[in-house]
Amino acid sequence: MQFIDQAKIEVEAGKGGDGIVAFRREKYVPTGGPSGGNGGRGGSVFFVADENLQTLLDFRYNHRFQAEKGTRGGPNNCTGAGGKDLIIEVPCGTTIYDAETGELLGDLTEPKQTLLIAQGGKGGLGNQHFLSNRNRAPEYALPGLPGEIKQLRLELKLLAEVGIIGLPNAGKSTLISSLSAARPKIADYPFTTLIPNLGVVRKPTGDGTVFADIPGLIEGAAHGAGLGHDFLRHIERTRVLLHLIDATSDDVVRDYNTIKEELQAYGRGLAERPQILALNKIDAVDRETVDLEALATQLNHLSYAPVFVISAVTRTGLEPMLQEIWGILDQMKVPQEVEVFR
Ligand SMILES: Nc1nc2c(ncn2[C@@H]2O[C@H](COP(=O)(O)OP(=O)(O)OP(=O)(O)O)[C@@H](O)[C@H]2O)c(=O)[nH]1
Secondary structure (H helix, E strand, O other), X not given: OEEEEEEEEEEEOOOOOOOOOOEOOEOOEOOOOEOOOOOOOOOOEEEXXXXXXXXXXXXXXXXXXXXXXXXXXXXXXXXXXXXXXXXXXXXXXXXXXXXXXXXXEEEEOOOOOEEEEEOOOOXXXXXXXXXXXXXXXXXXXOXXXXXXXXXXXXXXXXXXXXXXXXXXXXXXXXXXXXXXXXXXXXXXXXXXXXXXXXXXXXXXXXXXXXXXXXXXXXXXXXXXXOOHHHHHHHHOOOOEEEEEEEOOOOOHHHHHHHHHHHHHHHOOOHHHOOEEEEEEOHHHOOOOXXXXXXXXXXXXXXXXXXXXXXXXXXXXXXXXXXXXXXXXHHHHHOOOOOOOOO
16 A cells, blocks of 8 residues: 655756956056956756655645855956755655646656756856957846746655554544644555555654554454454554554453454564554543553553553653654664674
């Protein structure tokens, strides 16, 4: 299953600097020749693929990109300085379309791959350029040319890294809305009745991670009850499972076990996937009758997984839970050390 992150942006390359009209003024030379320099070239706009980015999140906040202009030419035939190129970093796998024509402009698949997307304008010619036998004192120069302007649509296929699992009503959709900074669109959607909830959650490092949940994991899902198979197939590609349990349930341990058994019955390594548990809705728990700490400890002993107590509604406890998730994802990126035997 694929999700698509999209962004529309405008890029504008720098205008070229204007050429100028100037004449030499030297002692004892009453009418010096033309000496107006050319304008500098405007900066161009490039895309470069960066393997550390995973989403187009930043483009939701920043829609317009402009490279530097070239500067005007100077007297004494001085050419103006060129404008600095603008390099825009995008995740590997970003496809770039012309938003107006729909034309595919490029596909950045490899790290560091670069694409020139908008060419800076040429600098205008200064009047020294127009000196000829017929015109010894040209009084004109050309303005710099405008840089290319393009409306672009960026597209990126996303992979959900964190799968939120739990019984119906555990609060999965609520949690995704509380956490997420953006909602990507779902593409190539193979099922008709099952709509996953997606959210891009911003990491402290800036870029986002996709969280996904599909409503409706129920007992018997692994055997195809309800929409179970579809659900499980979907979370198969996630790297961490966040198992959400309703703390107001009358039997939290039974709820935990129900989902655990579904994962085991489905196989394919889902039950062994790194998992963290979160007891949700603690704002609604009657602390007089329910000992949350004891419940968390009990679940921890059962699952060997870290257990957090949270409220998706009041956002209590979400930060430490996210820290744990980032920690696990980071660890998975560290290459395994190779042991050397001597
Ligand atoms: N008091 C309280 N209620 C919550 C909390 N999180 C979710 N709820 C409520 O629990 C109900 C179910 O929440 P959802 O987010 O729809 O649960 P879900 O797991 O996505 O449910 P399915 O889509 O059926 O799988 C809603 O009425 C939420 O308002 C919470 O932290 N505290």
